[in-house]
Every structure is written in C-alpha cells, then in structure tokens.
Amino acid sequence: MKPTWAVVATLDEPSPLAAAFAAHHLAQGASKVHLFLDKPDPEAQAMLAKLPGCEVTVCDAAYWATSKRGARPGQHTNRQVQNARRVYAACDADWLLHCDGDEFIRDGTALRAELETAPARAMYMRLLVAERVYPKGAVGETIFSGIFRHELPEYSRNGAKVYGEMRDFFHFGLTGHKAGKALVRVGAGMEMGLHAPTGKPAHRPILTTRMLHFDGLTRLHFTLKLLRRANEPPSHASNRHGEARTTQFLSMCEAMAEPEMRAALVAVLKEVEPDQIRQLRRFGAVDETGFDPRPVLAAAGLAPDLSEAAFDASLRLRYAEFLQKHAPDLA
Numbered sequence: 001m002k003p004t005w006a007v008v009a010t011l012d013e014p015s016p017l018a019a020a021f022a023a024h025h026l027a028q029g030a031s032k033v034h035l036f037l038d039k040p041d042p043e044a045q046a047m048l049a050k051l052p053g054c055e056v057t058v059c060d061a062a063y064w065a066t067s068k069r070g071a072r073p074g075q076h077t078n079r080q081v082q083n084a085r086r087v088y089a090a091c092d093a094d095w096l097l098h099c100d101g102d103e104f105i106r107d108g109t110a111l112r113a114e115l116e117t118a119p120a121r122a123m124y125m126r127l128l129v130a131e132r133v134y135p136k137g138a139v140g141e142t143i144f145s146g147i148f149r150h151e152l153p154e155y156s157r158n159g160a161k162v163y164g165e166m167r168d169f170f171h172f173g174l175t176g177h178k179a180g181k182a183l184v185r186v187g188a189g190m191e192m193g194l195h196a197p198t199g200k201p202a203h204r205p206i207l208t209t210r211m212l213h214f215d216g217l218t219r220l221h222f223t224l225k226l227l228r229r230a231n232e233p234p235s236h237a238s239n240r241h242g243e244a245r246t247t248q249f250l251s252m253c254e255a256m257a258e259p260e261m262r263a264a265l266v267a268v269l270k271e272v273e274p275d276q277i278r279q280l281r282r283f284g285a286v287d288e289t290g291f292d293p294r295p296v297l298a299a300a301g302l303a304p305d306l307s308e309a310a311f312d313a314s315l316r317l318r319y320a321e322f323l324q325k326h327a328p329d330l331a
Helices: 015-027 042-048 076-090 108-116 155-169 219-230 243-255 259-270 274-282 294-299 308-318 320-326
Strands: 005-011 032-037 054-058 095-098 103-105 124-135 147-149 181-185 203-213
Touching: 005 015, 005 076, 005 108, 015 032, 015 042, 015 103, 015 294, 015 308, 032 042, 032 076, 042 054, 076 095, 108 124, 108 203, 155 243, 155 259, 155 274, 181 203, 219 243, 219 259, 219 308, 219 320, 243 259, 308 320
Parallel strands: 005 032, 005 095, 032 054, 124 203
Antiparallel strands: 095 181, 103 203, 124 147, 124 181
C-alpha cells in the first residue's frame, strides 16, 4: 500500500487563503487537511465545509479549555505546536506535514514518490523552501503571482553579488526561513515542532519538489508581518527570528513614518530586478514556474476573490486597530 500523508496548520488569515490552502493540498493528494482557525471565522468555515477531507477546528475558549494547560497559549507559535501535536497523536495517515497557511507543496506526486522510498530510519522527510518574489514591474494577477527563489549557495561569498549592500537583510538569500518543513513519520513517537520534530532525529531531505513559501501574500501582508513581529511583547528568551529577520523588523519600524521609505524597503526585500533574476539563474537558485490554485478551487465549487485588492481590504478590516496605531496611512 502506498504511503499516505496529511497536513496540519493553524491559520489566522483571510478566508480565500484558507480555502486555497486546503483545496490545493487535497488536490495534491493529502488524505486529510486539519485546519485550526485561531479565532472564529464564519466565512472561512463556510468555504472549508465544502471541501471533503478538510477537518476544521475553531480555537475558541471552549477548545483551549480542553488543552493540557486549560488556557490559550499567548504566543502563536506555541498554539501552532500544540495543535500539531494533538493531530499527530490521533493521525491515521503515515506521515504528517506541519506547515503555515502561506506554504504550499509544489508537487504532490513527487512528494509521494519520495515517501515511498523513505528509509526506515528516517523519522521525517524535509521539504526545502522556494520563496515567492515579484519580478520588478510585473503586475500580479492574484495573491499567488510571481516567481520563486531558492537558498543561495555559499551566501557569505555570493550574497553581495545578488543583493549588494542589502545582503544582511536576507537569510541565505531569503527574507524568511530556509529550514523548510517536515513530513513526520506517524506512530514513531515523535514530538512535533515548528519546522521539524524535537530532538533532531534521523531524516532525509526531499530533492524532487519544494515547499512554496509566500512570506506575505501581498506587500501590505508582508509589511504587517514585520510590524506585528516587531511589536511583540519583549521576551527574555533567545532571538527566535534570527539576525536577518530582526534587521528587517528594525528597519521597518524606522521607516514606518516615511511611506516612501517603507515602500522602498519592501521593494528591496520582495522584488527582484532583471539582473538579479539573471544572477539567480546562474546560481541555479530560481524557479520561474507560476503557481495558481484557482483551477482546484473551481473544481471544488469555490471561487474566492484572490486579487491583491480584495486581500488587502480584508487585512485592513482585520488589523484596523493595529494599523491606526502603527501605520495610519495604511489603514
């Protein structure tokens, strides 16, 4: 029997993204998609109810009352991990992928082939990252438009060749993580984490497909992501974001009062010039194949508005109070 795989994610995003995430992974072969909504969302719940194989849990007070500590964890990453561990304990698939709502498996067929040949000692299979960027001047048709860059090899030597003086703003050529995400072997007693199970057990990387990481579905979404992280309550714990991401946070805060400076920062981080694309091609660090979940959504009888304008309008409603306080010109 061929191995089965399921997905678990905790989302607090506009409903079109939640629907696209679930529909895409089910179409790619996931036996089940477990979605935990970080707060009640009737619109998302109605869309997701039309997708057989998508199990939705609303993380309200009643839900968290059933958790080990009996209360909602304050940090979103802790909520993600607790939800993933709950699913792992009862999962009936052979492998479980824990990822975020802005991460999409590129090729489910290639993924399954990798799982079929996974060595018995591998407790998880690691998906590498392909991060979405916008070609300079291109007009995006949907929130998923663009191309994808990979981790840049030998970054200490090659980073400046692509990103110049801004190289310290990137983590091996990415604005987000390069750790990837793990498909964890179910029934092996693993403890789910954000990127991989705890304890660093034996694993194998997947080389035939990648995890598409959007790290901001629009420029406003990316801006909000940086601002919200920069305004998290101070912590005595070690910096879980890393030096490059922290540099992004601090620079965004400095640019917040200057709309032109803020837009320029986002452009440098999320757009690539023609010469940069040529350099990425030379290093074998770019995937120019597009991504569009609309066909699988249509097949499921769903047609959410995936335009940037609609997505940004939803974000402005969702984060109205935060934007009024930190970036009133964006509200």
